[in-house]
Amino acid sequence: MGTFIIKRLLLLIPTLIFISIVSFAIIQLPPGDYLTSYIQALEATGAIVDQATVDALVKRYGLDQPMYVQYFSWVFGMLRGDFGYSFEWNRPVSELIWNRLLLTLLISVTTLLFTWLVAFPFGVYSATHRYSFGDYLVTFLGFIGLAIPNFMLALILMWIAYSAFDLSIGGLFSPAFAEASWSFARFVDLLKHIWIPVIVVGTSGTAALIRTLRANLLDEMGKPYVVTARAKGVSERKLLFKYPLRVAMIPFVSTVGWSLPLLISGETIVAVVLNLPTTGPLLLRSLQSQDMYLAGSFIVLLSILTVIGTLISDILLAWLDPRIRS
Amino acid sequence: MFRKRREKTGSETLLVEQDASLSVSVDVEELPLEEILVASQWKLMWWKFKKHKLAVFSGILLIILYVVGAFCEFLSPYDPNEYRTRYAFAPPQLVRFAGEEGFSFRPFVYGYKSSINRETLRREYTIDKDQVYPIKFFVRGEPYKFWGIWETDIHFIGTEEGVLFLLGTDRMGRDVLSRILYGARISLSVGLFGVFLSLILGIIIGGLSGYFGGTIDMIVQRLIEFLRCIPTIPLWMALSAALPAQWPPLRVYFGVTIILSLIGWTGLARVVRSKFLSLREEEFVLAARLAGAGRMRIIVRHMVPSFLSHIIASITLAIPNMILGETSLSFLGVGLRPPVISWGVLLKEAQNVRTIALTPWLLVPGVFVIVAVLAFNFLGDGLRDAADPYVR
Numbered sequence: 001m002g003t004f005i006i007k008r009l010l011l012l013i014p015t016l017i018f019i020s021i022v023s024f025a026i027i028q029l030p031p032g033d034y035l036t037s038y039i040q041a042l043e044a045t046g047a048i049v050d051q052a053t054v055d056a057l058v059k060r061y062g063l064d065q066p067m068y069v070q071y072f073s074w075v076f077g078m079l080r081g082d083f084g085y086s087f088e089w090n091r092p093v094s095e096l097i098w099n100r101l102l103l104t105l106l107i108s109v110t111t112l113l114f115t116w117l118v119a120f121p122f123g124v125y126s127a128t129h130r131y132s133f134g135d136y137l138v139t140f141l142g143f144i145g146l147a148i149p150n151f152m153l154a155l156i157l158m159w160i161a162y163s164a165f166d167l168s169i170g171g172l173f174s175p176a177f178a179e180a181s182w183s184f185a186r187f188v189d190l191l192k193h194i195w196i197p198v199i200v201v202g203t204s205g206t207a208a209l210i211r212t213l214r215a216n217l218l219d220e221m222g223k224p225y226v227v228t229a230r231a232k233g234v235s236e237r238k239l240l241f242k243y244p245l246r247v248a249m250i251p252f253v254s255t256v257g258w259s260l261p262l263l264i265s266g267e268t269i270v271a272v273v274l275n276l277p278t279t280g281p282l283l284l285r286s287l288q289s290q291d292m293y294l295a296g297s298f299i300v301l302l303s304i305l306t307v308i309g310t311l312i313s314d315i316l317l318a319w320l321d322p323r324i325r326s
Numbered sequence: 327m328f329r330k331r332r333e334k335t336g337s338e339t340l341l342v343e344q345d346a347s348l349s350v351s352v353d354v355e356e357l358p359l360e361e362i363l364v365a366s367q368w369k370l371m372w373w374k375f376k377k378h379k380l381a382v383f384s385g386i387l388l389i390i391l392y393v394v395g396a397f398c399e400f401l402s403p404y405d406p407n408e409y410r411t412r413y414a415f416a417p418p419q420l421v422r423f424a425g426e427e428g429f430s431f432r433p434f435v436y437g438y439k440s441s442i443n444r445e446t447l448r449r450e451y452t453i454d455k456d457q458v459y460p461i462k463f464f465v466r467g468e469p470y471k472f473w474g475i476w477e478t479d480i481h482f483i484g485t486e487e488g489v490l491f492l493l494g495t496d497r498m499g500r501d502v503l504s505r506i507l508y509g510a511r512i513s514l515s516v517g518l519f520g521v522f523l524s525l526i527l528g529i530i531i532g533g534l535s536g537y538f539g540g541t542i543d544m545i546v547q548r549l550i551e552f553l554r555c556i557p558t559i560p561l562w563m564a565l566s567a568a569l570p571a572q573w574p575p576l577r578v579y580f581g582v583t584i585i586l587s588l589i590g591w592t593g594l595a596r597v598v599r600s601k602f603l604s605l606r607e608e609e610f611v612l613a614a615r616l617a618g619a620g621r622m623r624i625i626v627r628h629m630v631p632s633f634l635s636h637i638i639a640s641i642t643l644a645i646p647n648m649i650l651g652e653t654s655l656s657f658l659g660v661g662l663r664p665p666v667i668s669w670g671v672l673l674k675e676a677q678n679v680r681t682i683a684l685t686p687w688l689l690v691p692g693v694f695v696i697v698a699v700l701a702f703n704f705l706g707d708g709l710r711d712a713a714d715p716y717v718r
Contacts, residue, residue: 151654
């Protein structure tokens with residue numbers, strides 16, 4: 001077990017390096033940079049931008065350096081906690097991102113718990129009552145949940161809340177708490193708002209998990225050891241909970257790894273629609289305005305989050321299922 | 327002897343056992359046994375697929391959708407880019423058979439009287455029962471170039487005078503139905519084209535990884551794991567935001583598709599690899615090798631045909647992700663952009679609650695997205711079950 005964890009941790013290093021390279025490449029991809037569009041915008045308003053100012057700006061942001069120097073100064077800056085400077089907001093990136101990342105993480109983790117809580121009873125019911133009306137209903141709802149795009153579900157929920165209850169359900173905080181510092185009251189206010197993004201982001205994941213649990217449980221229930229146990233007169237309840245369910249539960253843990261990227265993906269787009277103060281809207285804006293340090297930091301940190309999530313799920317899985325360790 | 331067994335089991339599902347490895351379950355009600363025993367693999371799959379009614383239905387639905395996409399110029403009543411300021415945000419018209427003058431077999435719609443509300447400054451519409459426009463088929467309307475080749479002005483559906491907005495209009499008075507039909511062409515083809523690209527990548531990379539194993543396999547597996555743990559939407563957003571704004575629409579379309587398939591290939595590569603790994607050990611591959619067949623011949627003649635059906639099923643299940651990806655990106659404004667018409671671009675019009683509350687018909691493109699995605703999922707499920715006709 002110890003060697004397994006060490007091996008996985010060592011594997012993390014090349015992954016992180018690769019992530020930083022890919023993110024840097026993405027930032028550098030668009031033709032031109034923020035500075036050119038900034039100068040264009042200045043000139044469009046009629047301001048005269050002389051060459052000396054441009055040179056000073058270029059020097060200040062290190063844009064005259066070769067590509068690899070820019071990359072290394074960016075990476076080593078990040079290691080020191082310096083994520084660079086947001087041109088658009090005129091503030092250090094680190095001031096802008098942490099709160100938003102925290103909320104993104106909060107929504108993602110809550111959503112994960114939500115999918116587990118919902119998928120577990122429905123999956124078990126669906127498998128134990130195969131081909132019943134309830135099973136068909138769960139399967140049908142599951143398919144709808146998989147097929148409906150996240151943002152559309154958000155729009156429909158907003159529409160229902162708006163037209164039926166005259167509620168505006170965007171955002172994560174009431175206006176009174178939006179800029180306030182953390183307090184218990186603010187936390188309660190957060191709880192009042194967070195359920196909508198959680199439902200919206202969690203629907204497709206829940207649907208997928210229900211289907212997996214159902215299929216696995218059905219596979220397991222058909223195995224000879226279950227038949228033997230039943231023949232020996234073990235009660236149906238014990239029959240279900242003693243072994244088959246535990247085996248069928250493995251995907252709950254093993255899917256954390258790849259459901260975290262999905263959750264963060266979903267959260268990003270839902271946040272734009274619901275106007276949440278999380279990473280989504282700011283990332284979109286920074287990408288559109290080529291605010292490179294901001295966009296790059298978001299992509300790096302979101303990827304690191306999911307990589308860590310995958311690591312945790314791998315370790316958990318190895319702990320649960322000894323077959324994987326070797 | 328076989329006949330005897332068939333009589334005994336009657337119309338029940340009959341398990342035909344030829345040897346230990348081949349056991350076929352087919353509903354033999356209407357099939358003579360000899361036919362089952364000599365049936366080709368594809369035939370067995372087809373029989374199994376046919377039993378999955380929902381998958382067959384979905385397949386037919388998808389064919390219809392693609393035909394609609396292919397013939398959208400002819401099927402749509404109007405030019406999707408023609409705007410009419412007099413009919414901004416006009417609600418959908420109801421198709422009627424009975425009106426003031428009594429029942430008619432030819433369906434018709436009533437026209438609109440519109441006025442501008444002085445308070446909200448919005449155009450408001452009331453049904454004008456004096457304007458009766460019968461709906462006709464193969465009517466002459468605006469001229470267009472069918473597939474950009476033949477010039478014609480015959481539309482499948484339309485009215486000779488007045489207006490026909492079966493799904494309402496958008497803020498510029500453009501017909502939503504026509505726009506959805508044109509959007510089908512782009513949105514559905516993005517899925518096909520993107521999957522085609524990912525398939526090429528997936529087969530080459532997954533095949534190499536599975537066939538050679540060792541270091542190549544290790545590197546490819548790490549690469550796939552890495553790509554899968556980056557959140558897709560932020561990555562897609564970043565890549566498509568990098569597409570230059572001045573690119574012509576067609577190039578943006580190809581750019582977006584390539585971006586979608588850059589991630590999409592990983593799933594297909596995994597399927598190909600695992601199939602390669604398991605098939606490599608099969609006896610018929612060994613037999614072919616012993617008979618002196620070359621490496622390429624073994625792959626192309628012996629291995630590919632036996633996992634083709636699995637690949638087809640995986641492709642079908644990968645297409646909806648492509649469609650959802652394109653829709654999401656275009657909705658955010660970083661994917662396809664107007665004047666290109668896709669379902670995502672159309673949904674961008676319905677981005678805030680107020681618009682949806684006042685003009686809910688702008689969400690209709692989303693219904694098409696859901697239907698297409700569902701149909702692909704059901705079809706893929708059916709194909710996956712049928713891909714292995716020997717498993718009961």
